[in-house]
Amino acid sequence: MLADVAATLRRLRDDEGDTRALGMVRVGFGLLLLNEAWLATQELRGQGFFGDHFHQPYLPEALVPSAGVYTLLLVAQWLAALLVVAGRRARPALLVSAALLVYAMLCDRLWFHHYRHTMAAFCTLLAFAPCDRHLVLGRAADRAPGPLWAQHAMKLQVSLMYLASGGSKLLDPEWRGGQMWSRMMPGLATVLPSSLARALETPLGASLMAKGAITTELGLAVLLWLPRTRRAAIAAGVLFHLTISMMTPVRLFTIEMLLVYLLFLKPEVTSG
């Protein structure tokens, strides 16, 4: 058993293959990083420098940037995002982007969002993957197989997130019992037939939906890895994230997860 695990880990570490999907994921995250830079710029222009208002730094106040330094960091954020999209020096730019995201969240806890943490984690891992061989501005694609260990690490990160999210809900009696879910229903009620929406708003319906969400998350953590269940798991995961996206304002997180799902697909799918 232990030998099997060790052999699997070695295979994931040394695996090589097609890198087209990594190029697609890089462009997707580059666009999301551009969106982040745009959001931060809009906030700076509209509401002013965050340090002039109430903010909650994890870091000592002395390490929080001044308005001038923050503006320079924003410029760096724009440049790094553009490089990621273009594919030129994209991997160092991904690391810089991730570092800037983390630094911003450490300077102000009010900036924390799960999707930003997720974005920083995936950008860090993507920086170590050969994501700059396809879809590069002004350069032909390099179709040679590349190391896929970082791609597998991104998939592992997906499983870790599902386990953490599903596990915390499972351990929370109120979540498990549906109290939280019943408060989320109004978002879904607008797209469901009214009789079904009413049924899901009952305590029994909310409880079943909560348990279904927990089962889905914990199941996806495992089933995405198994060849026999992968296709069904991807379909279930896409449906799950789109449903959540209709109920809550987490569209950026949905986009991130759907992008990373590309890495679970067989190379024949992503190469068209």
Place this chain on the structure above:
Amino acid sequence: MLELGARGRAWFCALFFGGEILLVATADLRTDKSYGFRMFPEASSIRVHVDRRLDGGRLAPVEAGAWQAHDCSGGGHRVVWRQMVRWPAPAVLDAPVGAPYGVDNEVQRTRDALRWVADHTPEDCETRALVAHVERTRNGQPLDPVDLEVERAR
């Protein structure tokens, strides 16, 4: 630097996922459960009312999110809560404010916001402390209210 050999890959993954697992395991130590992937932990809200404690202990309510203060020279100044405290902190007073990362986190934000406002209103020479009464609702169920008081440095 980004092309790692076999040993480097193993070390990198051990550090990266070790850090992620540590963050997940310690999420309960942070009121916002940040970095723990606790998606949609609660459907909660709070309602914050702020009073100013003046000389002699008298309380003066902050109405419509603002108050008229006098500096130490007697000059008048209008102090507006919302200009200092912005969403997703409780920017609006006397109205329900969503607590997407949990009610405990929103109470902590309120306490920290009181501290920040107390420290950044030098034009107010009258207020001795800011007092907040926080009504809390977790997943639709009302909880006992919380009272906070932050003294101003003199």
